[in-house]
Amino acid sequence: MSESSNNRRAVRLPEGVDLHARPAGALVRAAAAFQATITLSAGEKCADAKSILQVLALGATGGSEVAVAADGSDASEALEAISGLLTTLS
Amino acid sequence: MYWLPWCTAAWFVSRRAGFVVEPGGGRAALITAGTSDLPVADEARMLLEATGVEARLVFVVPNGIPDEAGRFAREPREVPGVLFVGVHLESKGVVVLADIGSAILSVRAVLNDGMADGVTAVLADAPLVEGAIAAAVTASIGGDVEAVRAAAEEAWNVRKL
Numbered sequence: 001m002s003e004s005s006n007n008r009r010a011v012r013l014p015e016g017v018d019l020h021a022r023p024a025g026a027l028v029r030a031a032a033a034f035q036a037t038i039t040l041s042a043g044e045k046c047a048d049a050k051s052i053l054q055v056l057a058l059g060a061t062g063g064s065e066v067a068v069a070a071d072g073s074d075a076s077e078a079l080e081a082i083s084g085l086l087t088t089l090s
Numbered sequence: 091m092y093w094l095p096w097c098t099a100a101w102f103v104s105r106r107a108g109f110v111v112e113p114g115g116g117r118a119a120l121i122t123a124g125t126s127d128l129p130v131a132d133e134a135r136m137l138l139e140a141t142g143v144e145a146r147l148v149f150v151v152p153n154g155i156p157d158e159a160g161r162f163a164r165e166p167r168e169v170p171g172v173l174f175v176g177v178h179l180e181s182k183g184v185v186v187l188a189d190i191g192s193a194i195l196s197v198r199a200v201l202n203d204g205m206a207d208g209v210t211a212v213l214a215d216a217p218l219v220e221g222a223i224a225a226a227v228t229a230s231i232g233g234d235v236e237a238v239r240a241a242a243e244e245a246w247n248v249r250k251l
């Protein structure tokens with residue numbers, strides 16, 4: 001899948017907030033609202049943002065960088081929403 | 091009550107101070123049968139609540155799969171040796187996850203007895219806890235029976251480490 005820089009963004013998780021069950025659940029629910037395919041990357045792993053198991057298995061820890069990529073008709077809105085959510089997790 | 095001799099499973103909860111479960115809008119029912127699966131179902135329920143899915147445990151008896159109004163068997167009844175966890179999709183159907191072995195046969199017998207009118211029930215081939223988590227979260231965001239079954243079965247392909 002080719003992606004332009006327009007639909008890919010790197011964000012940093014808040015310090016001390018790992019991407020564990022609660023934030024992962026919130027993320028999956030938010031991602032499900034979009035038609036776009038949304039992919040998260042952390043380290044060498046990547047995950048479909050609509051799959052709770054894949055998001056949990058990312059093992060992304062607080063303060064680390066997560067790349068968000070979106071592809072589809074509402075990709076820019078999805079990118080904005082998911083990036084915003086990841087940076088404001090608590 | 092009949093206890094199989096190896097049914098000694100137990101669970102405990104360890105939560106950091108100040109942890110609060112915050113419902114995120116999803117709802118799921120974990121359907122259990124028998125005695126040995128209760129800790130498994132409870133584990134799934136607790137993890138689901140952490141993801142924001144309101145989950146409840148439901149005992150089910152043969153022919154006790156919920157009808158389209160979501161009504162379940164009123165009286166818990168033990169079905170020794172049967173181990174399965176189901177995800178109830180409001181009125182859309184039920185996705186059942188079963189332990190390996192005789193549980194599969196028991197669940198098939200229950201499913202073959204037929205569902206209430208209008209209820210679709212399918213047996214997913216998936217690991218119990220991971221499958222139940224994936225299935226319930228997918229159900230909570232509006233997935234239909236096939237989407238929920240696919241989510242559960244994806245558990246085979248997601249590495250934990």
